Amino acid sequence: MPTPTIRHRTLKLAGGCTAVLLALSACSSSDSGSSAGSAAASASGGASSAASASAGASGTAANVTGTVTVFAAASLKEAFTTIGTQFEAAHPGTKVVFNFAGSDALAASIVNGAPADVFAAASPATMKTVTDKGDAVGTPQTFVRNQLAIATVPGKPQHIATLQDLAEPGLKVVLCAKEVPCGAAAQKALAAGNVQVTPVSYEQDVKDALTEVELQEADASLVYQTDVKSAAGKVDGVNFAEAASAINDYPIATLTHAPNSAGAQAFVAQVESAEGQKVLSDAGFLSA
Template sequence: MPRTARVVAVAVAAALSLAGCGASGSGSPAAGSSGVTGAITVFAAASLTETFTELGRDFEAAHPGTAVKFNFAGSSALARQINQGAPADVFASASPANMRQVTDTGAVTATPTTFVRNELRIVVPRGNPAGITGLADFAEAETKIALCAEQVPCGAAAKKAFEAAGVTPRPDTLEQDVKAVLTKVRLGEVDAALVYATDVEAAGDEVEGIGFPEAEEAVNDYPIAPLAKAPNAAGARAFVDHVLSDRGRAVLTEAGFLAP
């Protein structure tokens, strides 16, 4: 082959090789990547702490270059923070009422999706030293009781359950989120409390859960939505999709959440 022809052939081969590297090398998104990058801030109900933390790790693994940051608290407090301008991408509430607080102000313009449901359980310290058997025990003066405040979804649900049972509780403390209530039980500071079934599951052997029939009268729906002014709009949509995916539903169901 003449020298000029050989030079041209080598140049063409080199160009083709570089093109192949550009299509699959480290400088391009991996196959199947959505192209989503950056921080994604999720405001989520306290009862979602364990499951969303796991889903956040899953999401980061599936979307290299992302970092999911969570703010877990009572849904009423989160709604208030969002309406006051706190920067966030996603809101996952333990109650449609608290989601409405942000849709009414225009902070959420997409239609929220109910992704799970949750119901209450009586929770007592391991061994149930006070011998709690049902909601009637919450009316006894000598029983130390912790409940969520009524403006918090678990407190609103507890109110419905007590009304259905015809019981007037006598709480010794009212907390601003369900994890704070659970902590009182775990530390043995109270004899009993009402939390979600998923919180009992997450606490493991540290506590015991007691079912009661009136729980069916107070099941909470959990809606999720991207925020209208999300700093990372693409990331917000992708994280919501992840929660609604088969993997998301599997993690939530395993934790004790009910299907919507």
């Protein structure tokens, strides 16, 4: 069986920001686009209540201005883009810039000096990289949880119905790299089911693993339930019992050297508000 390849599409971007400490615009050019303002304008309907929720962390909405830079796990892309739009509507004149990538790569960028205001990780282990260096303010708070599912080519042509089916000979399976949260969770789930899988490749974040199935370059991949939901129509999802043994907590923190500390606090408040939590719940995340 061929040796699995390890891909570095997203890692190259985050690592590049680390190595040369590029200007903020370079980091924010990851797969998120630029600001949250490009998301659907419908999110602005809750602007008044969102402003009230955010004001508790920053004094008043009027105190929050400028750009807020958020480094967030790739699996948060859709939900956080919507929350960013809500935030901008609640705080006129602000702009949220996202860098979505693998949590380990983002943590490495932060501890090496990349400018950011907020870090939202897909596991406590990757957040610990930041807290151990004193780069997070206070104790990071878990704001949601996430659970794995199997993403398959639409119609399940390989008849994948269980985790054990991923071990079938000839099946092309893609996994996240073991050092990233989705990869660590996948290894726990496979161990719980006593399933041995030799993937055709290891991907550096969960969106890359999902894309391989969307493009039908792979038959199946272990991703999060939220990713299966976001790719509805492009992949089919299969839930499996072993996923319960590998649920990931998602912590969020403001950063010690945040260029916009007031904006950082307000963004975290928006994520933790009723409006923010509804967006995350609608995306398929589990409550903390």
